[in-house]
Amino acid sequence: MAYSSEDLAIMDSIVKRYPRPRSAIMPLLHFVQSRVGFVNGEGIETIAKILALETAEVTAVSTFYTQYKRKPVGEYHVGVCTNTLCAVMGGDAIFAGLKEHLGVENDGVTEDGKVSLEHIECNAACDYAPVVMANWEFYDNQTVQSAKDLVDSMREGNPIPPTRGPDTLVTWKEASAVLAGINDGRAHEGVQAGAPTLLGLKISKEGK
Amino acid sequence: MTALTPVLSAHWDEKDSFTLEAYTRHGGYTASQKALAMDPDAVIQLVKDSGLRGRGGAGFPTGMKWGFIPQGDNKDHYLVVNADESEPGTCKDMPLLMANPHVLVEGCIIAAHAIRAKHAFIYIRGEVTHIIRRLNQAIEDAYKAGHLGNGVDLVLHVGAGAYICGEETALLDSLEGFRGQPRLRPPFPAIAGLYARPTVVNNVESISAVPAIINNGADWYQAMGTEKSKGATLYSLSGHVNNPGQFEAPLGITLRQILELSGGIRTGHTLKFWTPGGSSTPIFTAEHLDTPLDYEGVAAAGSMLGTKALQIFDETTCVVRAVLRWTEFYKHESCGKCTPCREGTWWLVQIIRDLEAGRGREEDLAKLLDLCDNILGRSFCALGDGATSPITSSIKYFRDEYIAHITNKGCPFDPVASTLFVGAGA
Numbered sequence: 001m002a003y004s005s006e007d008l009a010i011m012d013s014i015v016k017r018y019p020r021p022r023s024a025i026m027p028l029l030h031f032v033q034s035r036v037g038f039v040n041g042e043g044i045e046t047i048a049k050i051l052a053l054e055t056a057e058v059t060a061v062s063t064f065y066t067q068y069k070r071k072p073v074g075e076y077h078v079g080v081c082t083n084t085l086c087a088v089m090g091g092d093a094i095f096a097g098l099k100e101h102l103g104v105e106n107d108g109v110t111e112d113g114k115v116s117l118e119h120i121e122c123n124a125a126c127d128y129a130p131v132v133m134a135n136w137e138f139y140d141n142q143t144v145q146s147a148k149d150l151v152d153s154m155r156e157g158n159p160i161p162p163t164r165g166p167d168t169l170v171t172w173k174e175a176s177a178v179l180a181g182i183n184d185g186r187a188h189e190g191v192q193a194g195a196p197t198l199l200g201l202k203i204s205k206e207g208k
Numbered sequence: 209m210t211a212l213t214p215v216l217s218a219h220w221d222e223k224d225s226f227t228l229e230a231y232t233r234h235g236g237y238t239a240s241q242k243a244l245a246m247d248p249d250a251v252i253q254l255v256k257d258s259g260l261r262g263r264g265g266a267g268f269p270t271g272m273k274w275g276f277i278p279q280g281d282n283k284d285h286y287l288v289v290n291a292d293e294s295e296p297g298t299c300k301d302m303p304l305l306m307a308n309p310h311v312l313v314e315g316c317i318i319a320a321h322a323i324r325a326k327h328a329f330i331y332i333r334g335e336v337t338h339i340i341r342r343l344n345q346a347i348e349d350a351y352k353a354g355h356l357g358n359g360v361d362l363v364l365h366v367g368a369g370a371y372i373c374g375e376e377t378a379l380l381d382s383l384e385g386f387r388g389q390p391r392l393r394p395p396f397p398a399i400a401g402l403y404a405r406p407t408v409v410n411n412v413e414s415i416s417a418v419p420a421i422i423n424n425g426a427d428w429y430q431a432m433g434t435e436k437s438k439g440a441t442l443y444s445l446s447g448h449v450n451n452p453g454q455f456e457a458p459l460g461i462t463l464r465q466i467l468e469l470s471g472g473i474r475t476g477h478t479l480k481f482w483t484p485g486g487s488s489t490p491i492f493t494a495e496h497l498d499t500p501l502d503y504e505g506v507a508a509a510g511s512m513l514g515t516k517a518l519q520i521f522d523e524t525t526c527v528v529r530a531v532l533r534w535t536e537f538y539k540h541e542s543c544g545k546c547t548p549c550r551e552g553t554w555w556l557v558q559i560i561r562d563l564e565a566g567r568g569r570e571e572d573l574a575k576l577l578d579l580c581d582n583i584l585g586r587s588f589c590a591l592g593d594g595a596t597s598p599i600t601s602s603i604k605y606f607r608d609e610y611i612a613h614i615t616n617k618g619c620p621f622d623p624v625a626s627t628l629f630v631g632a633g634a
Contacts (some may be wrong), residue, residue, distance in 0.1 A: 017363050019284070019327060020403060022385035024369055030334070051385075064369030064387040065541075067334045079335070083296045084533040085519050086445055097388040121371065121537055123335055125303075126446035126519065127453050130628065134338040143629045144253065164306065165338040175337045177531040178344075181364045187345035190338060192225045197303040199453030201221055202441075203469050204212040 003046055011050055014180065021051050025061050027180045031069050034176035038069040042169065067179075074109050074116035076154040077132040077172050080147070083122040090130040090143065095119050097144035100152060114155045127196035128163070135175035137162035140194060163188050212469065213432060213440040215420050216413070217456045220307040226342050228349040230309035237355050239419035245500070252320040255418065257426035259438030260558065262291055264302075264411030265372075265514045267437075269383065269550040270418075276398035277323045277406045280300040285400040286327040287316060288383065288409045291332040291343075292367055292374040295486035295538060297517030301412035303454060305332075305339050308344035313355070313362065314510060316413035318422060320360045323408050327361050330412075334367040352491045376409040389545045389591035395401050413442060434460035437502030437513075443599020447482070447520035448474045448626075459502040463518060467497075477522035481605065487534045488594025489545035490601035491527075492595040500550075526621035528613055531598045532560045538595035549592030552583040556595065564620035573603055574609055600618045 003011070011031060015024040025047065032043030039062045048055045062068045081087070081093040098117055102110055109116040125131045128140035132147055139150060140163040153160045157168040166189040170178075178184055214220075224230045231237070243251050256271030261463055272358035289312065293301040305312060314329045330632040332340060334501050344364055350356045365383055372378045380402050382388035406602045417439065421429050429439045437459035443466060446452045450471035457466070462481065484501060490511040494497065499509045506513040512630020521530060540554040559576055562568045587593075603610060612620050624630055 020384070020422050025366070025385040026382070027366060029368070032364060037350045041269060052280060061385065061387055065334075065370050067367075067369035082533070083537055084530045085297060085521075087533055088525055088530060088623075088626045089447070090522065090629055092623065093627055093629075098507055119334070121299070121541070124293045124301070124333070125374060126299045127303075127444060127519065129426055129446060129452070136335045138336075138338070141628075162338070168339075170337075177335050177352040178340055178602060179334055179368075180362060181366065182341075182346050184341065187338075188227070192218050193303060193307045196451070196453035197307065198217075198221050199451055199470065200212050200455035200457070201214045202219050203455075204214050205221075 001036070001042070002064050005036070011046075011065065011155065015050060017090040017181070020054070024162070025058060025063075029062050029178050030180035033069065034173050034180055034182075037072050037173055068107035072109065072113070073172055075136050075171050076169065077116045078151060079118050079120035079123070079136075081121070081123050081129070081131045081133070085126050086122070086130045094130055094132065094142055094144050094147045098147055098151060101148050102122060110155065112155060115151050128194060132167060134159070134162070135172050136179070137169060137175070139163055162190070164194050212417050212455055212457050214456045215440055216308070216311065216416055216442065217305060218525045218535045225307050226309060226346070228310060228346070228353060231308065234248055236267045236310055236315060237353070237594070238351070239422040240314045240317040240355065248322045251318065251422070254426055255322070257422060258421045258429040259426075259433070259474060260414065260417055260421060260429065261437065261503065262411055263413035263417070263441055263515075266519060267513060268517065269373045270410060270414050273410070274323050274408055276396070277325065281406070283328065284403070284405050285321045285323050286405055286407040287328040288402060288407055289328070289330040289412055289415050290310060290374060290379060292319065292379060293328050293412070294333055294371045294374050294514050295488060295517065296445070297446060297483055297486045297519040297535060298515040299446065299517065300454060300515065302336055302383050304412060304416060304442070305343055309343045310350065310418060310535055311416045312343075312412055313346050313350045315418040316362055317355060317360050319408065319415055324400040325408075326359065327363070327634075329363050329365050329402070330382060331365045331383055334369055340364070340366055345352060346481065357623060360566055369536075370543075371555065372543045372589070372591060373509045375591065376441070378589065379409065380407065387543070389543045390586070392588050399418065411463065419602060431535070432458040434500060434502045434504070436504055441515045441516060443518055445470060445518045445520065448477060448522035448525070449520050450459055450474055460500040460505065462498050462500060464497040465519065473520065473522055473627055477524065479520065479603070480523045480525055481521050483514075483517060483519045484511050487513075487519075487537070488590070488597050489514040491513075491605065493605050515525060522626070524621065524626040526619055527602050527609050527620065527625070528560065528564045530604045532564045534559070534598045535560050535595060538591060542591060546587035546592065549595070550585040552579055552592060553595050555579055556599065560599070562614055564619055566613055568610075568614050570611065570614060573607065577603065
């Protein structure tokens, strides 16, 4: 695909956020993922041209960061935290359960292209462990069964909404646009906090 | 009993707490008005007097850091907020930003004024879509309301899944558009930071603490905490407890007190080991339940306050398995720049993997400690140092458990027993 003049205008506005153009590499890579689903050669070339860099320089950056994918992921990319705390509390069992249920290995995509699976590192929600992320939205306090139900709902085209996130789960490409700094107008959706976030405040109000 | 002191978290229980309207309702953006009317040096002095120290792990005095920025140098200055919260166990900044992004925006306005910066950046981890939405919306709303754009511009920069970018110089390289690899210091960011210009890098919680300090005064902040660790902070309780969550309390509270307030270790189990401030801080055991959780108290007991990420593990948890997983994490996240960290973490994983699987030998423990000696303090940044913490501390407290893996030729623990859904048929 060639980027439309509209896309190029957005990319130009991303560059203009920064005092120096090169700083825009990361949001531009997120933007490429929002259009293509992963970082392809054309995306690298387009960014290199915009920033007057060698393609090797853009490739070097894109391959350093695990969120930039070099091949297509699913419409819903599922990450299971298997860092120590989540792993111990059930993350290992959830990850093993999903691999078996979906018939894919780590970094695999289901044949229908709906779901991809990855084990991820700590996602800063340890008080909601075990944690599963989908397109980087929070699914808190998961079990093997709830995670299987989640991926089933994705494959049926009607994903269960995130625990702390928008009212409906957006696609991988739509989430990538948010990561590129494009406002999708959904910041007001969802809860402001889950119960663990509020526990200290609640106890304090009870006068302890 | 030390009472909890919700300041940052005071209004998180209101459903619209993340909006400009809710923030304004509770006095939001009055502190920045007040600060902008003050001489920048007076703002720095006020923050120095408050005793606020960095909440990202190192505990460096915030006002002093601001004071290091050279003045009258006719160079651009930059403020960079580190929102790349990724240290395993650490989960305070993300819920803060989900519930109230405006407090960080207001803190940025004040801090930028103090250090005479016209540009501020928030570098947030990329794996939190909804928090990025909230922060982006908050910045837009703050521009529309005229809080931003009249002297200070604020840019949200989204990372892409590299733990190392939480290290301040790697973060700066990443923000400049390079692979996120740490820089040799000196020069420190205060002299040559972003684009080689004087730069302050502060944690989310540190900057978010500033509006309340401006509004309530240094004395008010000083009155909380201990002799050298002033103020209140967010403690994040997770793991094998009945009720995990966020607890904003004066520095110096103990784990025993937090457990008593929150409902204790999960019923029927006992505390085995815990981290005071994330996986890079040496582990503690039940003998440290009464250690004051301030910078000095935790250091005196042989660990670090770090990010106050209290990860609790009960007796069902295999410490070797826990340490192996953390070690695999450090190996995966090592940026590869410095040889001791890049090669050392790889070898640590090989040895601990064998130990956990029952293929180890007793000499391996000495080899592990020797490797740790050769990693600690020998790289540009602290990632390699952090990798040694769980290993050396776990061997110190649980040497017998490592030996049991060798003599049993395998792990003596049932991993199912440590899950939350044991017995639930999951």
